[in-house]
Amino acid sequence: MAEKSFPFSDLIRKQTSVFPALADADVILERRDAENLVLSRSERFEAKETALRLLARTIAIIARSNRGLAEEVFAEELPWLKWLPDTGRAEAAAELLDQLIAGADTGLFTPFARDLVAWQHTAEIYAQPELAHRLTGPFDPADFSEVSRPGHAE
Template structure:
């Protein structure tokens, strides 16, 4: 199922075009000065929530009983993990699984999503050897300038 997008102002000015769209799909309300919002029928929202929690719990059970299988599944599903050094790959999979297990127990998956993005960006850096060299090499103190902490202290 795909979603349909409308300017946020349509929710106020043209409700007759926004609400009928919910029959077939979720509606994304695009805002200029803030994060977009999603409208969904409660039945569809609850179905997604139930499915996500069930899948997360299933992966959590697999991870608790067969950690190597769970790590293998993550590595296959997230091909960019290959760009991480071996220790980073192990650490990434461990952290992601822990966040997913916690999310399955609490219903809060935002930490998992943030960590997933952070690890992907880290892998993308490792995919560029010249960038890794610049970020992990020695730094010459003369290249830096000391700045005063806002508020007057150091």
């Protein structure tokens, strides 16, 4: 399904262009100083929610009966996992799978999405050996200095 984008101000000034677009697509309202918003017809939103929960529960059932298979599927679907060290790869797949299972049970998938981004960024660091080396230490304590707590005057 395609999405259509409109400036947020069009929702207020030109509703006649925004609402008809919902007939065959979700609408992204682009805001300058805040996160974008998505408008969707109730039927389409509920269909996506139902499908997402069903898929997440299906993966949860597979994971409970064959954890190794579920982790293999994650590794195949997330090719950047190969940049992690072996122990990190297993840890990432297990953590992401646990977050997805929890999301299937609660309907809250934001923690999964955050972890997915965090693990991908970690993998991208490991893909650059010099950067990974600099970030894993060892660190010279002389390079550090004490800073005051934000909001507190010294």
